[in-house]
Amino acid sequence: MREKPVNTFWAWVLIGIVLLYAGLLLIAPIVAVIGGAFEKGIQPFIEAITAPDALLSLRLTFLLAISAAVINTVLGIIVSWVLVRHQFPGKWFFNALVDLPFVVSPVIVGYVMIVLFGRTGWFQNLPIQLAFSVPGMLIVTVFVSLPFVIREVMPVLASLRQEQEEAAYTLGASPWTTFSRIVFPAIRHGIIYGVILTLARALGEFGAVAVIGGAIEGATETATVYIYRALLDRNNIGAYSMAIVLGLIAVGILVIMNRLRPNERGH
Amino acid sequence: MMQAALPAKAAARNPHLPFGKWGLRVSALTYLIMMIAIPIIVINIEGLRGGLDQFFADFTRPAALSALWLSIWTAAVMAVINIIMGTLTAYVLIHYRFPGKRLLDSMIDLPFAIPTLVTGIMLVLLYGPQTAVSGFLDRQLGIRILFAPPGIILALLFLGYPLVIRSVQPVLARLDTNQEEAAYTLGASGWLTFRRVVLPVIFPAMLTGGLLSFARALGEFGSIVIVSGNIPMRSQTAAVYIFGQVEAGNMGAASSVSVVLLLVSLVVTLGVDFAYRRKTYA
Numbered sequence: 001m002r003e004k005p006v007n008t009f010w011a012w013v014l015i016g017i018v019l020l021y022a023g024l025l026l027i028a029p030i031v032a033v034i035g036g037a038f039e040k041g042i043q044p045f046i047e048a049i050t051a052p053d054a055l056l057s058l059r060l061t062f063l064l065a066i067s068a069a070v071i072n073t074v075l076g077i078i079v080s081w082v083l084v085r086h087q088f089p090g091k092w093f094f095n096a097l098v099d100l101p102f103v104v105s106p107v108i109v110g111y112v113m114i115v116l117f118g119r120t121g122w123f124q125n126l127p128i129q130l131a132f133s134v135p136g137m138l139i140v141t142v143f144v145s146l147p148f149v150i151r152e153v154m155p156v157l158a159s160l161r162q163e164q165e166e167a168a169y170t171l172g173a174s175p176w177t178t179f180s181r182i183v184f185p186a187i188r189h190g191i192i193y194g195v196i197l198t199l200a201r202a203l204g205e206f207g208a209v210a211v212i213g214g215a216i217e218g219a220t221e222t223a224t225v226y227i228y229r230a231l232l233d234r235n236n237i238g239a240y241s242m243a244i245v246l247g248l249i250a251v252g253i254l255v256i257m258n259r260l261r262p263n264e265r266g267h
Numbered sequence: 268m269m270q271a272a273l274p275a276k277a278a279a280r281n282p283h284l285p286f287g288k289w290g291l292r293v294s295a296l297t298y299l300i301m302m303i304a305i306p307i308i309v310i311n312i313e314g315l316r317g318g319l320d321q322f323f324a325d326f327t328r329p330a331a332l333s334a335l336w337l338s339i340w341t342a343a344v345m346a347v348i349n350i351i352m353g354t355l356t357a358y359v360l361i362h363y364r365f366p367g368k369r370l371l372d373s374m375i376d377l378p379f380a381i382p383t384l385v386t387g388i389m390l391v392l393l394y395g396p397q398t399a400v401s402g403f404l405d406r407q408l409g410i411r412i413l414f415a416p417p418g419i420i421l422a423l424l425f426l427g428y429p430l431v432i433r434s435v436q437p438v439l440a441r442l443d444t445n446q447e448e449a450a451y452t453l454g455a456s457g458w459l460t461f462r463r464v465v466l467p468v469i470f471p472a473m474l475t476g477g478l479l480s481f482a483r484a485l486g487e488f489g490s491i492v493i494v495s496g497n498i499p500m501r502s503q504t505a506a507v508y509i510f511g512q513v514e515a516g517n518m519g520a521a522s523s524v525s526v527v528l529l530l531v532s533l534v535v536t537l538g539v540d541f542a543y544r545r546k547t548y549a
Contacts, residue, residue: 010457011363018359019367021352025425026374029389036392075298082295086288094296096540097303103479103532104307105486105506108525111513112306115313115522122309143302175287197379204382207488207506211513224384224489231388231493240392243385250380257380258373 033247037240048241056218057226058245060134064209064222065202068141072198073191076149083150084157101146109140110211132214137222140208145201149194156190157183193260200253204246307529314526317519325523330499334508335527341416341504342484345423350477352424353431354469358461360432361439375429386425387493390418414496419504422490427480434476438469475539482535485528 037045048054083095101109116122117130130136160183168178206224213220215229223242230239315322325331359365360372378386394401394412404410412418442465450460488506495502497511505528512521 008457014355015359015363015365018352018356019371022356022371022374022428025421025428026377029386029393029425032392032398033385033389036388075295078291079295079298082292086292088292092541094299096537097299099536099540100303100307100533103482103486103536105488105509105525105528105532107488107506107509107513108310108486108529109306111509111521111525112310112313114513115309115518120518143306146302200380204380204384204489206382206384207492207510211510224382227384227388228492239388243388246382246385250377250382250385253380254373254377257376261376 030247033240033243037237037244040237044237045241045244048235048238049245051238053218053221054223054226054238054242057221057223057242060221061203061223064134064138064141064205065145065199067138068145068202069195069198071142072146073149073195076146076194076198077153077187077191080150080153080157084154098147098150101143106140106144106205106207107211109143110208113140113212131212132216132220134213134220136212137209137220140212141202141205144205144208145198148197148201149191152190152194152197153187156187160186189260193257196253196256196260200250203249307533310522310525310529313518314522316522321519322523322526325519326527328520330503331508331520331524333500334503334505335524337416337419337503338485338505338528339531341419342423342481345420345427345484346477346481348420349424349427349431349480350473353428353476354435354473356428357432357435357439358465361436375432378426378429383422383426383487383489384493386422387490390422390425390490390494394418394421413494414498414502416502418494419491419502422494423480423484423487426487426490427484430480430483431473431476434472434479435469438472439465442468471542475542478535478539482532482539485532485535 079098083091083098113136114121114131117124117126117136119131121131128135130139164182165178168182169175173181204224205222206228209220209222210225210228213222213225215221215225217229221229223246227239227242227246230236230242317325326335356371356375360368391413392398394404396402396405396413401412404412410417412421446464447460450464451457455463486506487504488510491504492507492510495504495507497503497507499508503511505524509521509524509528512518512524
């Protein structure tokens with residue numbers, strides 16, 4: 001195999017540099033936040049996390065993330081299918097659009113919603129209130145987590161051989177049967193990985209939901225907005241404890257990601 | 268190319284699908300237009316609504332210009348460090364077996380999973396004014412990390428770390444070892460082999476990952492609002508500036524800086540997309 005045991009001085013130097021860098025960048029901060037939250041023992045941590053507004057904010061975070069994941073999974077599969085299987089003019093443009101939520105600043109996304117639906121916005125007389133409300137927060141959460149399912153499913157779909165599908169059609173299967181029996185099992189792995197990434201991104205969103213939600217305590221406060229307010233209120237234990245909870249969720253997500261990650265990296 | 272030819276043939280063989288096909292296409296494209304294209308058009312109209320003069324006047328205010336410049340240069344410094352360290356990490360992970368390797372490999376995606384606001388808090392706890400590390404740096408070397416550009420760069424390095432690695436790793440794994448071994452056999456040093464044989468192959472992946480991390484860093488908000496301390500003209504980035512202006516109700520200032528920031532990230536991403544992705548799926 002290509003993987004060599006380390007035998008030279010320079011190889012050890014390279015490994016040392018990488019381990020030091022990754023240790024300082026990834027591991028030291030985690031140790032610091034755990035230390036910060038448990039500074040005064042486990043009791044204050046439990047109290048901080050079970051405070052009513054903390055629980056309420058966590059509930060809203062999960063509600064938004066799960067709804068966004070459902071929307072982006074269903075529509076993401078459709079978008080992937082169209083972008084891989086259909087031929088039409090301007091396809092490259094739509095393909096490029098998919099990547100934009102990854103780089104557009106979340107603050108700008110929230111701000112666009114204010115421009116459209118805010119107090120002096122373009123559309124003020126809508127039946128549902130979108131600014132400073134949960135539906136508006138859902139829209140921005142969908143935006144920021146939009147690319148992940150699509151970017152995981154598209155390559156799998158593109159590499160799929162189509163003989164089986166054609167055979168199914170020839171034997172008289174409906175398009176839906178063909179999709180659910182043949183295509184779906186093949187892309188399932190990619191979908192699950194995409195959903196995990198979507199959930200991770202949606203759970204952690206802060207800038208966009210803070211701007212459009214207006215950070216109204218008990219109403220439009222997500223877990224990340226709760227952390228921000230706790231820091232401003234100098235409720236450090238509250239902020240660090242909630243950060244730990246979100247961090248633990250992130251570690252859970254990471255473990256699932258590692259289980260699912262396609263083993264393509266040469267080991 | 269085979270993939271491009273096949274769907275057309277398959278579609279021609281499935282005559283019983285006209286409605287389904289158009290229904291799917293229309294919903295997919297409508298979704299992308301409504302969710303992504305329209306917001307971007309809206310911000311541009313809003314930014315230019317007061318006329319070009321107003322737009323220039325708004326974004327050339329000293330605080331706005333300095334915020335934009337801070338975002339761009341910290342993201343650029345991060346991208347350079349990230350390309351070097353990310354490539355080195357990918358190289359070491361692919362080529363050597365060493366203690367802690369599995370842990371390292373599984374930790375790399377952590378920045379994708381962790382909320383960026385939490386990243387900010389972790390850095391404050393590690394380098395905050397009350398900690399030993401920052402006390403030492405501040406007193407002995409006169410370096411301040413938090414509430415200053417180094418803190419911003421650190422946060423961006425954390426966020427960008429997986430991007431270069433995950434871009435370079437698959438290319439390195441597929442790289443033909445024969446060429447490398449041939450170079451060694453002919454007496455080339457490790458460094459020369461890397462530079463002449465490995466580097467040319469992985470360079471596009473390094474650049475793609477680096478540019479993506481740059482574009483992503485330009486708009487970063489959650490971690491920076493915590494670590495930067497939000498001091499105008501010193502440690503206020505463009506995204507934090509926009510946030511402040513929206514809160515204060517200065518829509519003109521927020522819009523013009525949004526337009527400029529968006530333009531820079533669009534040029535970078537569309538450039539990457541045009542150069543690499545287009546070949547894959549077009």
